[in-house]
Amino acid sequence: MAQPAKRAETAKRVKGATPGTGRRAGLDRADMVAKAIELVEAEGPDALSMRRLATELNVATTTIYWHVGSRDELVTEIIRHQSERLAARPIKGKKPRDRIMSAATHIWESSIEHRAITSLAHQAGSSSLLQYPFEVVLATELEAAGLVGPEAALALQSIRATVTGFLVLALRDESSIPRDRRTTAVWAASEAELDRSTLDALATEPDLNKLFEITLQAVIDNHL
Amino acid sequence: MAQPAKRAETAKRVKGATPGTGRRAGLDRADMVAKAIELVEAEGPDALSMRRLATELNVATTTIYWHVGSRDELVTEIIRHQSERLAARPIKGKKPRDRIMSAATHIWESSIEHRAITSLAHQAGSSSLLQYPFEVVLATELEAAGLVGPEAALALQSIRATVTGFLVLALRDESSIPRDRRTTAVWAASEAELDRSTLDALATEPDLNKLFEITLQAVIDNHL
DNA sequence: ACCTGAACACCGTTCAAGT
DNA sequence: ACCTGAACACCGTTCAAGT
Numbered sequence: 001m002a003q004p005a006k007r008a009e010t011a012k013r014v015k016g017a018t019p020g021t022g023r024r025a026g027l028d029r030a031d032m033v034a035k036a037i038e039l040v041e042a043e044g045p046d047a048l049s050m051r052r053l054a055t056e057l058n059v060a061t062t063t064i065y066w067h068v069g070s071r072d073e074l075v076t077e078i079i080r081h082q083s084e085r086l087a088a089r090p091i092k093g094k095k096p097r098d099r100i101m102s103a104a105t106h107i108w109e110s111s112i113e114h115r116a117i118t119s120l121a122h123q124a125g126s127s128s129l130l131q132y133p134f135e136v137v138l139a140t141e142l143e144a145a146g147l148v149g150p151e152a153a154l155a156l157q158s159i160r161a162t163v164t165g166f167l168v169l170a171l172r173d174e175s176s177i178p179r180d181r182r183t184t185a186v187w188a189a190s191e192a193e194l195d196r197s198t199l200d201a202l203a204t205e206p207d208l209n210k211l212f213e214i215t216l217q218a219v220i221d222n223h224l
Numbered sequence: 225m226a227q228p229a230k231r232a233e234t235a236k237r238v239k240g241a242t243p244g245t246g247r248r249a250g251l252d253r254a255d256m257v258a259k260a261i262e263l264v265e266a267e268g269p270d271a272l273s274m275r276r277l278a279t280e281l282n283v284a285t286t287t288i289y290w291h292v293g294s295r296d297e298l299v300t301e302i303i304r305h306q307s308e309r310l311a312a313r314p315i316k317g318k319k320p321r322d323r324i325m326s327a328a329t330h331i332w333e334s335s336i337e338h339r340a341i342t343s344l345a346h347q348a349g350s351s352s353l354l355q356y357p358f359e360v361v362l363a364t365e366l367e368a369a370g371l372v373g374p375e376a377a378l379a380l381q382s383i384r385a386t387v388t389g390f391l392v393l394a395l396r397d398e399s400s401i402p403r404d405r406r407t408t409a410v411w412a413a414s415e416a417e418l419d420r421s422t423l424d425a426l427a428t429e430p431d432l433n434k435l436f437e438i439t440l441q442a443v444i445d446n447h448l
Numbered sequence: 449a450c451c452t453g454a455a456c457a458c459c460g461t462t463c464a465a466g467t
Numbered sequence: 468a469c470c471t472g473a474a475c476a477c478c479g480t481t482c483a484a485g486t
């Protein structure tokens with residue numbers, strides 16, 4: 001595992017470039033989280049393993065444990081980072097209704113933009129963690145719209161559920177879905193009763209962006 | 225690994241009771257899926273591993289591969305089974321609006337009833353597969369309500385997203401969520417601006433059943 | 449304080465071999 | 468046709484040991 005060649009490399013003292021033989025790696029928790037995010041965005045959520053990340057950082061696997069703690073903590077940290085990036089987007093609009101819509105749309109867009117991280121959060125069952133900062137921003141706007149206490153909380157949950165649901169639909173892995181829907185007994189039985197145009201429409205991928213907008217608007221208005 | 229004692233066991237010829245030494249296990253694909261479902265419902269989605277299932281079946285791990293194919297196929301089969309159970313529930317109501325609501329509520333209830341399997345589907349990114357039979361049932365009701373072609377397909381997607389979103393909220397693993405929400409910078413910054421009663425309401429777990437109902441109704445009506 | 453190698457207890461999957 | 472053991476290439480995590 002030693003690295004006899006490339007002495008120049010060591011001279012450079014680039015962060016993390018010191019091979020395993022050296023004592024100090026010079027990396028901290030933040031560096032590891034950053035590299036983890038990089039890994040996930042480049043190769044998807046499944047590429048994130050402690051061993052893989054260690055290799056990427058030129059460090060022993062156990063070093064990560066020293067700085068980060070565990071895989072769970074690493075994932076939590078990644079999500080936290082992403083959710084802060086998310087909350088930083090400025091909300092547009094004058095009327096409360098528009099501002100609420102704007103805030104919700106930000107999660108939708110940002111989550112799709114960083115789909116790998118969203119999937120990671122989703123896989124870890126912490127999609128809600130991703131939305132904490134969003135919660136507080138949204139709650140503020142809901143209060144501005146006149147909703148307080150339980151009313152605000154309920155509205156927030158509805159909006160959150162709607163956004164989450166559309167995200168699941170938008171990010172689901174198509175490859176994991178078998179083509180042969182109609183193998184199911186139920187499908188075969190009822191298929192005949194459906195209109196041809198409906199069947200065609202069901203088979204084509206819908207434009208979720210548009211649908212998200214009109215559905216979310218209805219959900220919001222339901223509370224105002 | 226031999227099992228010298230318990231010769232009576234072999235005499236019984238109970239399905240799957242023949243120890244590893246014997247040649248025939250007498251198990252088929254269906255038996256394995258059934259046992260897998262049992263395992264998941266008893267110990268949660270993470271308990272389902274090929275090795276663990278093999279032990280449970282008194283069979284070598286590789287035997288499962290012969291019958292089922294792979295872990296992915298096993299999971300798909302489990303979900304298919306569950307979704308058929310789901311579609312079997314009779315839809316109530318006379319008016320199309322009520323029947324649509326009833327169909328959607330069935331997934332909600334059944335998915336929560338078998339939360340372990342729902343989580344498994346969710347983890348595997350195949351929550352949609354779980355809803356195929358539901359799709360066709362719902363599409364039929366939507367047509368009865370006068371929606372055809374793209375209109376029916378869009379309504380169906382909205383409803384699907386809403387149900388999925390609420391399920392994610394309802395089934396998320398509370399243990400994986402850290403208690404210290406307020407560590408986030410954003411939260412700390414905006415917290416002060418929120419009403420005390422709103423903060424309290426956000427902290428308490430909402431009754432999702434009721435909220436699911438009123439939100440779903442709004443989403444449905446938005447398309448009718 | 450920071451980092452390492454070795455080891456433990458798991459995974460999914462393949463494959464040649466047995467009956 | 469059905470089932471096995473051994474092996475490959477991975478996991479997350481712990482722990483005693485090094486500097």
